Amino acid sequence: MTVYSAPGTDGAIVSYQSRYDHFIGGEYVAPAKGQYFTNPSPVTGQDFTEIARGTADDVEKALDAAHGAADAWGRTSPAERAVILNKIADRMEANLEKLAVAEAWENGKPVRETLAADLPLAIDHFRYFAGAIRAQEGTAGQLDDDTVAYHFHEPLGVVGQIIPWNFPILMATWKLAPALAAGNAVVLKPAEQTPASIHYLMSLIADLLPPGVLNIVNGFGVEAGKPLASSNRVAKVAFTGETTTGRLIMQYASENLIPVTLELGGKSPNIFFEDVSRADDDFFDKSLEGFAMFALNQGEVCTCPSRALIQQSIYQDFLAAGVKRVENLKQGNPLDTDTQVGAQASNDQLEKILSYLDIGRQEGAKVLTGGARAELPGDLSGGYYVQPTIFEGTNAMRIFQEEIFGPVVSVTSFADYADAIKIANDTLYGLGAGVWTRDINLAYRAGRAIKAGRVWTNSYHTYPAHAAFGGYKQSGIGRENHKMMLDHYQQTKNLLVSYSPKAMGFF
Amino acid sequence: MATRVDVTPAAADMMRRLRGQHGPLMFHQSGGCCDGSSPMCYLEGEFRTGQSDVLLESLRIEGVDEPITFWMSAAQFELWKHTHLTVDVVPGRGSGFSLEAPEGVRFLIRSRLLTEEELAELSA
Numbered sequence: 188m189t190v191y192s193a194p195g196t197d198g199a200i201v202s203y204q205s206r207y208d209h210f211i212g213g214e215y216v217a218p219a220k221g222q223y224f225t226n227p228s229p230v231t232g233q234d235f236t237e238i239a240r241g242t243a244d245d246v247e248k249a250l251d252a253a254h255g256a257a258d259a260w261g262r263t264s265p266a267e268r269a270v271i272l273n274k275i276a277d278r279m280e281a282n283l284e285k286l287a288v289a290e291a292w293e294n295g296k297p298v299r300e301t302l303a304a305d306l307p308l309a310i311d312h313f314r315y316f317a318g319a320i321r322a323q324e325g326t327a328g329q330l331d332d333d334t335v336a337y338h339f340h341e342p343l344g345v346v347g348q349i350i351p352w353n354f355p356i357l358m359a360t361w362k363l364a365p366a367l368a369a370g371n372a373v374v375l376k377p378a379e380q381t382p383a384s385i386h387y388l389m390s391l392i393a394d395l396l397p398p399g400v401l402n403i404v405n406g407f408g409v410e411a412g413k414p415l416a417s418s419n420r421v422a423k424v425a426f427t428g429e430t431t432t433g434r435l436i437m438q439y440a441s442e443n444l445i446p447v448t449l450e451l452g453g454k455s456p457n458i459f460f461e462d463v464s465r466a467d468d469d470f471f472d473k474s475l476e477g478f479a480m481f482a483l484n485q486g487e488v489c490t491c492p493s494r495a496l497i498q499q500s501i502y503q504d505f506l507a508a509g510v511k512r513v514e515n516l517k518q519g520n521p522l523d524t525d526t527q528v529g530a531q532a533s534n535d536q537l538e539k540i541l542s543y544l545d546i547g548r549q550e551g552a553k554v555l556t557g558g559a560r561a562e563l564p565g566d567l568s569g570g571y572y573v574q575p576t577i578f579e580g581t582n583a584m585r586i587f588q589e590e591i592f593g594p595v596v597s598v599t600s601f602a603d604y605a606d607a608i609k610i611a612n613d614t615l616y617g618l619g620a621g622v623w624t625r626d627i628n629l630a631y632r633a634g635r636a637i638k639a640g641r642v643w644t645n646s647y648h649t650y651p652a653h654a655a656f657g658g659y660k661q662s663g664i665g666r667e668n669h670k671m672m673l674d675h676y677q678q679t680k681n682l683l684v685s686y687s688p689k690a691m692g693f694f
Numbered sequence: 695m696a697t698r699v700d701v702t703p704a705a706a707d708m709m710r711r712l713r714g715q716h717g718p719l720m721f722h723q724s725g726g727c728c729d730g731s732s733p734m735c736y737l738e739g740e741f742r743t744g745q746s747d748v749l750l751e752s753l754r755i756e757g758v759d760e761p762i763t764f765w766m767s768a769a770q771f772e773l774w775k776h777t778h779l780t781v782d783v784v785p786g787r788g789s790g791f792s793l794e795a796p797e798g799v800r801f802l803i804r805s806r807l808l809t810e811e812e813l814a815e816l817s818a
Contacts, residue, residue, distance in 0.1 A: 224796075227787075240796070351727075351728045352728065352788065353727075353728065378728075378788055379787055379788040379795065380787045380788045407788070407795045407796045408788065408789060408790050408791040408792065408795060409791045409792060409793055409795060409796065410796060412790075412791055413791045416791075427728065428726070428727070428728045428729060428730070428790055429724045429725060429726035429727055429728050429729050429730025429731070429732075429790060430724055430725045430726040430730060430767070430770075431722045431723070431724035431725075431730075431734045431741070431790065432724065432729070432734065432790035432791055433726070434741070435734075435736075435740075435741055435790075435791060438741070438742055451726040451727065451730070452725070452726030452727025452728065452730050453726070453727065488727075489726075489727040489728070491727075533786060533787045533788065534784065534785050534786055534787070535732075535784055535785070535786025535787060535788075535789075535800035535802065538784040538786070538800075538802055539731060539732060539802060542802060542803065542804050542805065543731075545804070545805070546777065546805040546806070549805070549806060549807055550807065583773075585773065585774065585777065585805070588773045589725060589730075589731045589773075590725070590726055590727045590730055590731060591731070592727055592728065592730070592731070615725065615769050615770065615773070616726065661725070661726065661769070662726070
């Protein structure tokens with residue numbers, strides 16, 4: 188067991204600056220209006236740094252820098268860009284522990300997760316796209332003896348990226364790595380809830396990128412995100428968030444006729460077929476872990492398995508074992524490597540979760556464990572902690588239909604395969620799902636029948652770079668991860684070439 | 695008279711302040727993750743509503759000349775229509791592109807079940 192000291196205190200392995208400006212054109216630039224906002228740690232509720240409050244002027248300056256850099260960056264060889272991405276990964280790896288503590292302090296997530304998942308995944312993501320861009324090729328189609336259609340990949344130019352707060356470094360990486368690999372210049376706006384850890388990352392890697400290739404403008408959505416998303420100087424906007432803002436970003440994009448990728452969340456079903464309980468073995472243990480996965484990252488994951496569907500024949504026993512598993516989760520100081528459940532990322536997130544615990548009860552759902560704010564002692568008493576909570580109810584309830592984004596699972600039962608699929612698909616969303624069974628034929632059929640972009644099969648919450656991630660239905664448009672993401676950041680250039688010296692004969 | 699949406703005094707205060715700073719306002723209730731499941735406050739007309747949206751209420755706020763519209767997507771409304779919503783405001787940080795975030799607050803929905811009488815009145 189290790190308990191890391193809070194950043195900036197005695198014995199800490201990492202410290203934040205007292206203030207962060209915008210990162211524009213390779214250097215730190217004060218906000219045009221001279222304003223800053225404070226950034227609290229969800230661990231204690233206390234402010235730990237202040238952040239530039241960006242406005243349209245700052246976004247324009249960042250776009251100037253990006254446009255100044257985009258052409259030269261787009262013409263660098265894939266090998267050169269791959270070297271830079273690999274160096275970024277190496278720097279991150281050399282500083283993994285520091286980055287992990289910095290991110291845990293800003294977001295409230297357990298350092299055990301940032302050490303084992305967030306940072307290793309981000310590092311691997313840069314390496315994956317460094318490899319993918321080296322291996323990517325265009326095509327040459329021989330249309331007839333004298334005519335060839337060449338297809339080249341070209342960068343889009345300057346792209347805007349708006350990052351969520353639930354995985355501040357990993358979600359930035361999901362967007363940055365393919366965009367930079369493909370040769371684009373980026374203007375990125377971090378979430379105002381978690382703006383600082385990306386700047387700590389920049390303190391490690393800024394010298395690796397040519398000035399203007401990556402620009403970071405901080406600020407509130409309405410003041411900095413909107414000017415970026417509505418700018419006619421970006422060739423694409425990528426956003427992770429929720430449906431109303433997603434629609435608004437599409438509206439702006441329609442004015443500028445540019446593409447968007449949107450990842451807008453889900454209400455992911457996690458289905459447990461009766462044969463999981465056939466033996467009390469490793470697989471049964473694994474499926475109980477899968478049930479408890481709703482508490483990973485305090486439920487602040489777009490694919491949180493927040494609806495558990497358990498077959499009636501095993502319902503009582505499996506659920507009882509699941510409750511026991513969840514009651515054994517260790518909640519506490521996120522900087523303690525033994526802590527499994529940390530703090531919610533912000534006060535308003537805490538309040539929203541509590542409002543759902545309220546309406547869940549009013550609708551008649553039964554609380555099997557948890558159901559309240561977690562009161563922790565000492566410095567943690569000002570932090571934003573919620574007890575891992577299991578509700579039992581029916582799929583029409585609002586707690587089954589809305590993403591609570593907290594450590595809350597809503598459990599119901601199903602009779603048979605058809606019933607399971609019906610309930611699983613009875614949702615506005617289609618981002619993730621889980622299927623648990625020892626029957627490979629059943630697993631395959633269920634996986635194909637669920638209308639969601641990712642169906643984890645006998646697993647959950649793994650995010651390898653080489654598996655496409657994205658939503659059906661109202662969960663969004665486009666994908667992240669996988670080499671196919673390069674296409675999301677590239678134009679197709681077709682050179683249609685005649686090698687015939689003869690006229691066509693039309694005129 | 696039964697309503698679908700009410701506001702707390704603190705939320706009404708914030709709406710008056712935002713109206714004074716920015717102009718006429720509207721709300722659209724969000725779904726999905728991150729800042730989702732929250733009411734988003736925009737300048738009236740900033741968010742284009744259409745056939746896929748339902749106008750739940752035109753809120754009359756004392757000190758605000760025009761009603762503040764409260765919208766939700768029709769698909770989401772189907773799942774919410776049995777509940778009454780109260781717009782509240784809490785200390786907070788972020789909110790998509792919603793207007794109140796720079797004030798250090800966040801609009802929040804509190805919900806209760808509509809009564810049989812209210813449902814009958816609202817469907818009349």
